[in-house]
Amino acid sequence: MIALPSIMLLYILSGINSSDTSLWLGRVNTNLIYLIIPLAVYLNGPYPEKFIDKVLAVFVILNTVINAWLLVNYIVDYQDTNSKYLQGQTIATPVIHVRYSYFVAISVIFAVYLYLKKFKFKYRFEPYLYGFSALFSLIFLHILAVRTGLVALYITAVFWAIFYSIKKKKPKPAIIIITAIISLGTFSYFFVPSFQNKIKYVAWDIKSTLDNSSKHHTSDRIRIYSIINGIKLWKESPVLGTGIGDIEKKMDEKYQINYPSLPRNMRFTPINQFVFILASMGTVGFVLFFGLLLYPLFALKQKHELLVIFYVLTFATFLGETTIELMIGKTTFLTLVSLFLFYKKPNQKIISRSR
Numbered sequence: 190m191i192a193l194p195s196i197m198l199l200y201i202l203s204g205i206n207s208s209d210t211s212l213w214l215g216r217v218n219t220n221l222i223y224l225i226i227p228l229a230v231y232l233n234g235p236y237p238e239k240f241i242d243k244v245l246a247v248f249v250i251l252n253t254v255i256n257a258w259l260l261v262n263y264i265v266d267y268q269d270t271n272s273k274y275l276q277g278q279t280i281a282t283p284v285i286h287v288r289y290s291y292f293v294a295i296s297v298i299f300a301v302y303l304y305l306k307k308f309k310f311k312y313r314f315e316p317y318l319y320g321f322s323a324l325f326s327l328i329f330l331h332i333l334a335v336r337t338g339l340v341a342l343y344i345t346a347v348f349w350a351i352f353y354s355i356k357k358k359k360p361k362p363a364i365i366i367i368t369a370i371i372s373l374g375t376f377s378y379f380f381v382p383s384f385q386n387k388i389k390y391v392a393w394d395i396k397s398t399l400d401n402s403s404k405h406h407t408s409d410r411i412r413i414y415s416i417i418n419g420i421k422l423w424k425e426s427p428v429l430g431t432g433i434g435d436i437e438k439k440m441d442e443k444y445q446i447n448y449p450s451l452p453r454n455m456r457f458t459p460i461n462q463f464v465f466i467l468a469s470m471g472t473v474g475f476v477l478f479f480g481l482l483l484y485p486l487f488a489l490k491q492k493h494e495l496l497v498i499f500y501v502l503t504f505a506t507f508l509g510e511t512t513i514e515l516m517i518g519k520t521t522f523l524t525l526v527s528l529f530l531f532y533k534k535p536n537q538k539i540i541s542r543s544r
Contacts, residue, residue: 203429205429214434222520226520234532244528252295253326274382297327349498428472
């Protein structure tokens, strides 16, 4: 119970070496949610597994409906949208496309789970709808062609397949899943224009960044610059970091020295969750932050079967995003993790802690 709320203390303690009190307090304020959500879920739990399944089902249904609407918009503006992918743009999404791809990947996992479990609110045919939703969302994720969601889902699928194969001592599931991923990626490249154009753009982006052949500040170049600057900041303050309140100012100083031509609106803090924590909290903060974040996986004997899978999916997004620094990602992560932690065992009597 205390592990996730304790993360908020790290943001508070990071004010010790933060000279900008205003920005530090702002960070502390936005991270109060580490205390609020787990505590609220804990006090009103544990929750029956049926209740959690209903929450997952609502998540899947809403995401599927939004995906269908976005697909219609994509088809209506088919040629123009596909051409935009060659310029690093994507289908317009309700929230930033990177975060939305994360939600779609989550929806695929949840839909598969509900289908295999044969969950239904009322009607027999409902599990088939979740199976259809899983397939539809998987296809849409390739049409959306955002790497964060795709890579996270691929990593999670491979992890699950290998884990299951080792557990059952049967290599077949791992072989099937890995083969399916390779086949799906190959098929998408040749038959899904948005996916193909995104691959072409990424290849050009990486090549132009490596040989510095383009004057444009592309998405990958900006991400690489932010990570390099973040690592340099960590090396300068390896123990405690810059302080969470000073991370923006210190990063801007690095940009001014290393990449002065980069416009200020493109000077981001490290676009990598691991590097962001290293730079702002140092090695000590990094160990404590991720130690507390991972603690529930190893400390609790009773936990929902989706907890580990959800952790793998979320951590996979950390490679190229600060998924749980922005409020929408942090809220989603903490809410789902808290529900997975505080759920009712089969035949366990529920006693609400709020009474």
